[in-house]
Amino acid sequence: MNHAxxxxxxxxxxxxxxxxxxxxxDTPDARLHEVGADLRRALDLLQDSVTTAAPTTRxxxxxxxxxDESAPDRCLLCETRRRAARRAELGGGYQGARGGxxxxxxxxxxxxxxxxxxxxxxxxxxxxxxxxxxxxxxTPRRDRRExxxxxxxxxxxxxxxxxxRLVHEFTDYEVLRVWGTPVKVDIEPLGNL
Numbered sequence: 712m713n714h715a716x717x718x719x720x721x722x723x724x725x726x727x728x729x730x731x732x733x734x735x736x737d738t739p740d741a742r743l744h745e746v747g748a749d750l751r752r753a754l755d756l757l758q759d760s761v762t763t764a765a766p767t768t769r770x771x772x773x774x775x776x777x778x779d780e781s782a783p784d785r786c787l788l789c790e791t792r793r794r795a796a797r798r799a800e801l802g803g804g805y806q807g808a809r810g811g812x813x814x815x816x817x818x819x820x821x822x823x824x825x826x827x828x829x830x831x832x833x834x835x836x837x838x839x840x841x842x843x844x845x846x847x848x849x850t851p852r853r854d855r856r857e858x859x860x861x862x863x864x865x866x867x868x869x870x871x872x873x874x875x876r877l878v879h880e881f882t883d884y885e886v887l888r889v890w891g892t893p894v895k896v897d898i899e900p901l902g903n904l
Contacts, residue, residue, distance in 0.1 A: 712760040712761075712762075716756065716759065716760040717760070719756050720753070720756045720757060720760060723749065723752055723753035723756055724753055726749055726753075727746075727749055727750060727753055730745075730746045730749060734746075763775075767785070768784060768785040768786040769784040769785055769786070770784045770785070770786035770788075770789055772786070772788075772789065773786050773788050773789065776788050779791075833853075833879070833880065833881040834851040834852065834853060834879075834880045835851065835852045835853075835854070835855045835857075835858035835877055835878070835879055835880070835887075836851050836852075836858075836877070836878040836879075836880055837849040837851075837852070837858050837861055837862050837865070837875065837876075837877060838875065838876050838877075838878055839865070839872035839874070839875050839876075840872055840873050840874040840875070840876075840891070840893035840894075841872065842873065842894075842895070842896035842898070843895070843896070843898070845876065845893070848865060848872070848875070849861050849862075849865070851880070855877070855879075855887075858877055859877060859888075862875045862877060862890060866890060872891075873891055873892070873893065873894060873896075874889060874890060874891030874892055874893040875889070875890040875891060876888065876889045876890070
């Protein structure tokens, strides 16, 4: 609702409030027709200012979601979640991966089940030796060959590091290859004499 619509709607509603205060048992019909016209004008302004569809549920999270007449907020999605929580409290819910009895799926899943998928994504991390420790020197790559090409380009660059390594990250970290020799460099001149 823009400012002009807000101002016009506020003015129309205030005018209706004044009509309501002035009503009495002996109000003439001409005045009632005027109130009706002002009421229609206020409704038209209100309909012009509303940009979204009327909510079908009383749910703040899913105002236009599917309707369940038996739910207190008429939201099927929230009521399904509440029913599943109540079933789990009573012990009738699915116990599969949480250590309960194993249940077979009613139909095979097109995408597999959670236990079939690996937890982390595998990545290759290019690292350089900065004289004190290994540090990440580029974006982690999803392709090993691309990571090796990146390290080769770094070694040919204007200021190559003393050593580079490629670390494979999956469930754990594994050093795959080391280029150069990492030597601990004392940052103080003359060996801190």
